[in-house]
Amino acid sequence: MNRFTALLREMSGRLDVPQPLKSRILLELAGDLEDLYATYINRGIAEETAMRMAVDKIAIGDEAVDLLIRLNDSAVKRFLRRFPSHVQRWIEVISWCVIMLAASCVLYMKASHGSLFIDGPFAWMLAGITLALCGITISRLYVLYIKRDHTVTRIRSGLPFMLFLGCLSILIGVDGFFLEIYSALIKAIYAGGKDVSGLISTLQGAFFFVALSFFLAATASVIWFVFTLKTLTIEQHEKAVLYGKPLS
Amino acid sequence: MKRPGIEIATLPKNCNEALILAILARGDRHGYQIALELEELSGGVFTFNHGTLYPILHKLEKDGLIRGLWEDIDSGRKRKYYTTTGKGKEYLTQQRAGLGEFFSALMSIIGDRTT
Numbered sequence: 001m002n003r004f005t006a007l008l009r010e011m012s013g014r015l016d017v018p019q020p021l022k023s024r025i026l027l028e029l030a031g032d033l034e035d036l037y038a039t040y041i042n043r044g045i046a047e048e049t050a051m052r053m054a055v056d057k058i059a060i061g062d063e064a065v066d067l068l069i070r071l072n073d074s075a076v077k078r079f080l081r082r083f084p085s086h087v088q089r090w091i092e093v094i095s096w097c098v099i100m101l102a103a104s105c106v107l108y109m110k111a112s113h114g115s116l117f118i119d120g121p122f123a124w125m126l127a128g129i130t131l132a133l134c135g136i137t138i139s140r141l142y143v144l145y146i147k148r149d150h151t152v153t154r155i156r157s158g159l160p161f162m163l164f165l166g167c168l169s170i171l172i173g174v175d176g177f178f179l180e181i182y183s184a185l186i187k188a189i190y191a192g193g194k195d196v197s198g199l200i201s202t203l204q205g206a207f208f209f210v211a212l213s214f215f216l217a218a219t220a221s222v223i224w225f226v227f228t229l230k231t232l233t234i235e236q237h238e239k240a241v242l243y244g245k246p247l248s
Numbered sequence: 249m250k251r252p253g254i255e256i257a258t259l260p261k262n263c264n265e266a267l268i269l270a271i272l273a274r275g276d277r278h279g280y281q282i283a284l285e286l287e288e289l290s291g292g293v294f295t296f297n298h299g300t301l302y303p304i305l306h307k308l309e310k311d312g313l314i315r316g317l318w319e320d321i322d323s324g325r326k327r328k329y330y331t332t333t334g335k336g337k338e339y340l341t342q343q344r345a346g347l348g349e350f351f352s353a354l355m356s357i358i359g360d361r362t363t
Contacts, residue, residue: 027308027326027328028279028302029298029302030325031278031325031326031328032278032279032280034325035281036280036284039284040265057280057283057298058280058298060298060299060302063299064299064300067303071303071306071307072306093356
C-alpha cells in the first residue's frame with residue numbers, strides 16, 4: 001500500500017469525476033507525492049517532515065477539486081449543475097417518468113390488441129416485467145454512460161433486480177404456456193373436439209408467449225452482463241490507485 | 249487606440265499558462281517538477297501548490313496545448329509526464345508578446361517618473 005493511501009482515499013471521495021479519469025488523476029497525484037517525498041528525503045529532511053511537506057505541496061483544495069470536476073463534467077452534468085441539487089434530482093426523475101410513460105403506452109397498445117398472442121394476466125405480467133426492465137436499463141444507461149456518475153456505492157444499484165426479472169420472466173412464460181394449453185385443452189374436450197382451430201390458435205400464442213419470455217430473460221442477462229462489466233471496470237480503476245496496482 | 253492582447257481579468261490565467269508552457273518548452277516534466285522548477289527559477293516569487301497546478305495542467309491538456317503521457321518506472325509504477333505540443337509552442341509565443349505588451353503598458357503608467 002502507498003504511504004499516502006489515507007490522503008488518496010480522502011481525495012477519491014471528493015473527486016466526483018468519471019472513471020478511468022479519476023484513477024488517472026489519483027495515480028498522477030500518488031506518483032508526484034512519492035517523488036516529492038523522495039526529493040525532500042534526498043535533501044536530508046526527516047521522514048515525517050518530508051511526508052508532511054509533500055502532502056502540503058500536493059494536497060488539492062476544494063476550489064481545485066471543483067475546477068477539476070467542472071473540467072471533466074459530461075454534457076448532462078454540465079447542464080444539470082446550472083440548477084440546485086434538489087431541482088437536478090426532479091429533472092432526472094421527471095425525464096425518466098416521461099420516457100417510461102411513452103414506453104408504457106407502446107406496451108399497453110401491444111398487450112391490449114393481443115399482439116402478445118395471449119390474453120389475460122400472464123400477458124400483463126410479462127408486459128410489466130418488460131416495463132420494469134426498460135426502466136432499469138434506461139436508468140443504468142443514463143447513470144453509467146450519459147451522466148457518467150461513477151460513485152462506487154451506487155453503480156451496482158438495480159443490477160441484481162434485472163437478473164431476478166429475467167428469472168421471473170421465464171417462470172411466467174412457462175407457467176403461462178402450460179396453463180393456457182391446459183385451459184385450451186379443457187375447452188376443446190368440452191366442445192367435443194370440435195374447436196380445433198381455437199386450440200391451434202392458443203397453441204401458437206402459447207409458444208410465441210413462452211419464446212418471448214425466454215427472449216426477455218436472455219436480453220435481461222445480456223444487458224446485466226454489459227452493465228456488470230462496466231461496473232467491474234470502474235471498481236478496478238478505484239482499487240488500482242488505493243492499492244498501488246498500476247493501470248491496465 | 250490599440251487594444252492589448254491580455255486583459256486584467258484574465259491576467260492570472262494567462263500568467264499561469266505562460267509559466268507552465270515556458271517550463272515545458274525547456275523539456276518534458278512531471279507535474280511536481282513543474283512546480284519545483286518554477287519556484288527555483290523565480291527565486292520563490294512564483295509558488296505553485298499542486299492544488300492550483302493540476303486543474304491548469306488538465307485545462308491545457310484539454311485545449312491541446314500540452315500532452316500528458318504515461319511512462320513505466322522500474323518499480324512497476326506508472327508516472328505521468330507532460331510535454332508541450334506545436335499548438336502550445338505557438339500559444340506561448342503569443343502569450344510572450346501579449347504579456348510583454350501588457351507589462352510595458354502597466355509600467356509606463358505606474359513607473360517612477362521622478363527620476
